[in-house]
Ligand SMILES: *[C@@H]1O[C@H](CO)[C@@H](O)[C@H](O)[C@H]1NC(C)=O
Ligand SMILES: *[C@@H]1O[C@H](CO)[C@@H](O)[C@H](O)[C@H]1NC(C)=O
Ligand SMILES: *[C@@H]1O[C@H](CO)[C@@H](O)[C@H](O)[C@H]1NC(C)=O
């Protein structure tokens with residue numbers, strides 16, 4: 037059972053002695069590690085005693101409205117790095133991120149948000165244990181869905197973009213959570229902090245991935261784990277099998293205007309980013325300071341001759357190394373950001389690409405989607421603080437992308 041009542045009761049909503057600094061002033065993390073369920077968060081705590089590693093056990097702070105399963109923010113003694121676990125899937129991920137944004141004890145204006153979790157992997161891009169850093173996350177579950185057995189004969193899937201009449205249509209009705217794009221320059225800088233030699237592998241993973249070797253397109257799936265640039269999908273439904281994987285890969289292509297690369301499946305990334313866009317509109321966070329890291333615990337489809345159920349049930353041999361690599365990647369990135377704070381990260385890594393949502397509410401010109409709502413300027417909400425810096429960088433991005441075309 038993952039639900040631990042005792043820890044909540046034992047520490048209650050009180051400042052423990054060790055957390056005095058946290059109670060008396062704002063917690064102002066340079067890095068906020070976001071994880072989604074118990075094992076992803078606990079690896080940071082159990083590895084905290086590793087020589088040279090960030091110790092996330094030093095302080096804890098109870099976040100109002102956080103998941104009852106994960107009520108605490110865990111931080112290093114100086115609170116430079118903090119760790120939160122949201123609870124799984126979209127509702128919990130959004131609710132916990134909003135809880136962080138709403139917590140008056142936190143100053144998040146300069147914080148880097150590093151999402152680190154495990155996910156399924158596409159064998160034409162990645163293998164078990166792989167570390168991926170994304171530029172896009174695509175909410176593939178946002179769809180009309182009919183059971184494929186009842187779909188028109190011409191349809192190759194039961195998923196159809198909402199507001200359209202064909203699986204191959206691009207945009208119909210837009211809810212504005214379908215796609216989020218994050219800072220590519222930041223991603224590149226953070227990638228350099230992850231030492232490929234430290235990416236964990238295992239004999240069990242090696243034996244399992246060898247089954248993919250006979251398909252030439254799955255060569256990346258049969259190779260040892262590495263560090264990759266490719267994109268995540270967000271869906272509450274844990275889908276599996278080649279047909280749904282191909283359907284969602286096509287959706288990533290369509291919704292990122294051909295610039296995204298489908299490689300990992302998970303249930304939260306877009307949900308966190310949707311809340312962070314709102315935080316940016318209120319000047320609570322800087323949306324240029326967001327990174328999406330996913331490590332691969334299992335394949336999104338079976339190997340030749342294997343059943344979908346066999347891969348789903350028996351294919352999680354990559355789970356231990358994926359959890360280990362969540363920490364390998366996330367802790368390295370956190371240390372890297374803190375270590376180069378003054379010279380690089382305090383002032384920010386300017387985005388060269390569009391960052392934000394489908395509608396462009398943070399300003400700039402989306403390089404995907406049906407068009408921005410605000411003419412390249414950020415939306416200014418009634419009564420919200422003017423966002424001088426964001427307006428400036430949004431203009432910069434708009435100008436850049438016009439020159440690039
Ligand atoms: C670190 O903690 C883990 C679990 O709490 C323990 O098994 C391990 O021996 C500890 N390692 C060191 C170096 O203290
Ligand atoms: C999982 O593997 C075991 C052992 O090989 C096998 O008996 C079982 O049928 C597999 N499960 C599925 C759903 O294929
Ligand atoms: C970074 O800048 C702060 C404020 O100027 C200073 O106190 C601190 O010592 C600097 N840190 C490093 C590692 O240079």
Ligand SMILES: *[C@@H]1O[C@H](CO)[C@@H](O)[C@H](O)[C@H]1NC(C)=O
Pocket residue numbers: 293402403404405406407
């Ligand atoms: C999508 O890509 C096409 C072809 O490269 C390009 O003409 C179009 O402007 C792009 N759309 C957006 C919104 O950038």
